[in-house]
Amino acid sequence: EGVGPQEYTLIKLKVLDPLPPKLQKLSKKKIYLVAATLRPETMFGQTNCWIRPDMKYVAVDIIDNQVFICTTRAARNMSYQGFTKSNGQFEVLVDLIGQDIMGIKLSGPLTCYDVIYTLPMLTIKEDKGTGVVTSVPSDSPDDFAALRDLKKKAPLREKYGITDEMVLPFEPVPIIDVPEFGTLSAIVACDKLKIQSQNDKDKLQEAKEMVYMKGFYEGVMVVKGYEGQKVKDVKASLKKLMIDRKEAVVYQE
Ligand code: A2H
Numbered sequence: 001e002g003v004g005p006q007e008y009t010l011i012k013l014k015v016l017d018p019l020p021p022k023l024q025k026l027s028k029k030k031i032y033l034v035a036a037t038l039r040p041e042t043m044f045g046q047t048n049c050w051i052r053p054d055m056k057y058v059a060v061d062i063i064d065n066q067v068f069i070c071t072t073r074a075a076r077n078m079s080y081q082g083f084t085k086s087n088g089q090f091e092v093l094v095d096l097i098g099q100d101i102m103g104i105k106l107s108g109p110l111t112c113y114d115v116i117y118t119l120p121m122l123t124i125k126e127d128k129g130t131g132v133v134t135s136v137p138s139d140s141p142d143d144f145a146a147l148r149d150l151k152k153k154a155p156l157r158e159k160y161g162i163t164d165e166m167v168l169p170f171e172p173v174p175i176i177d178v179p180e181f182g183t184l185s186a187i188v189a190c191d192k193l194k195i196q197s198q199n200d201k202d203k204l205q206e207a208k209e210m211v212y213m214k215g216f217y218e219g220v221m222v223v224k225g226y227e228g229q230k231v232k233d234v235k236a237s238l239k240k241l242m243i244d245r246k247e248a249v250v251y252q253e
Contacts, residue, residue, distance in 0.1 A: 005252040008036035009239050011134050012247050013049050015069075016105040016115065022094055023101070026059060031067045033106060033118065036074075036129025036251060040239040041231055042136040044223045046111035047147065047170040050121035050133040051098040053160055057131060059094040061085070067093060069101065070130035077253050103162050108134065109247035110238075112173060117166040120156075121146045123198055129253070137186060138172040139215060141207035144186040146198040147172075176219040176231060178211060183222055185211045 015023065015031040023031060033049055051057075060075040062068045062083050068075070072092075079090040098120070105115050123142065124131055137144040150157055150167045157167060174183035181188045189207040198204070219231035226234055242248035 008038060008129055008251050008253070009040040009242070010034045010036055010130065010249045010251045011040070011043060011046075011108060011242070012068075012249070013106040013108045013116075013132075013134065015101075016107055018105075020101055020104050022096055023059065026067050026093060029065050029067045031059065032069065033101070033132045034068045034070050034074075034130050034249075034251075035132045035134035037134060039136070039139065039235075040242060040248065041221070041235045042139045042175060043108065043110040043134070043238070043242070044112065045136040045138045045173040045175040046108050046116060046134050047113060047137055047143075047172065048116050048119045048135045048167075049106055049108070050124060050135055050143070050146065051101060051118045052122065052124040052126075052131065053098040053102060053120045055098045055124065055126060055131055057096040057098060057101065058092045059096060061091040061093055069096065070132055071126060073127065074130040074251075074253070078251065081252065083249075099160065102160050103166055109242050109245065113170065116170070117162075119147075119150060119162060119166065120160045121198065123201075130251070136175075138175055138184050139186050139211070141186045141190050141195065141204050141211070142198065144172065144190055145195055145200065145204060148190075149197050175221065175223050176215060177222050178215045178219045181211055181214070185215060185219075 012032040059069050075090045084090045135143040137147045177183050178185040189210045193203045195203050221229045
């Protein structure tokens with residue numbers, strides 16, 4: 001990690017009905033899973049949201065009658081950044097483990113899918129971001145590998161109570177053209193390195209390095225309305241667009 005704080009964009013993924021049992025007592029509030037990302041310009045390609053089934057999460061009281069679901073660690077950080085009613089304090093409304101919020105319906109900003117689902121990712125780190133990760137399999141090798149695992153392995157879906165319709169209809173969306181990798185850069189990188197699953201840690205690291213810098217400096221949008229614009233030129237304005245619409249917030253750690 002570098003020195004100084006890391007700034008993330010938190011993408012607000014609205015929890016839709018039917019609420020899972022553990023969240024039903026919060027039905028009068030606006031409930032969001034909040035996903036930390038470094039790539040706000042890729043949100044057009046969201047296909048699902050990753051949660052770690054065995055990890056602890058909290059549903060926390062946030063200003064403006066909102067509830068955010070994230071790790072306790074992230075909730076504490078948020079409490080010092082003006083998210084909660086009093087500085088440095090946060091109220092936990094419900095304690096959760098990932099499995100309690102698995103396979104639930106969400107709506108997210110910019111994505112072409114009206115409804116997306118929470119799905120299990122086993123490699124989510126407890127000490128980074130919010131513990132909630134939005135999935136963009138077109139541009140993130142980790143996301144592509146984990147989604148492909150679920151698509152290929154029915155027993156994996158069954159283990160976590162995931163049904164076919166939460167996974168099978170969701171295909172990576174071409175959103176950014178990366179020179180030499182094309183419009184589905186994460187898939188090309190995973191193929192080149194013969195990545196087999198989300199557990200191919202070293203190869204996934206290599207795949208990320210292959211596409212990440214190149215995508216940022218040389219990537220060109222192919223999304224309708226943004227065609228031909230460079231990633232580095234639209235990143236800040238897309239972040240601002242979501243923040244202005246209250247679909248995202250800035251978060252530091
Ligand atoms: B990124 P850095 Cl399209 N555990 O968002 C594991 N991964 C996490 C995480 C956690 N607790 N919290 C955030 N992340 C992911 C989009 C994306 C991301 C794309 C391409 C690359 C990419 C869609 N997923 O990240 O260690 C989130 O995934 C490549 C590194 O702080 C977040 O941005 O640099 C990124 O890792 C933050 O990782």
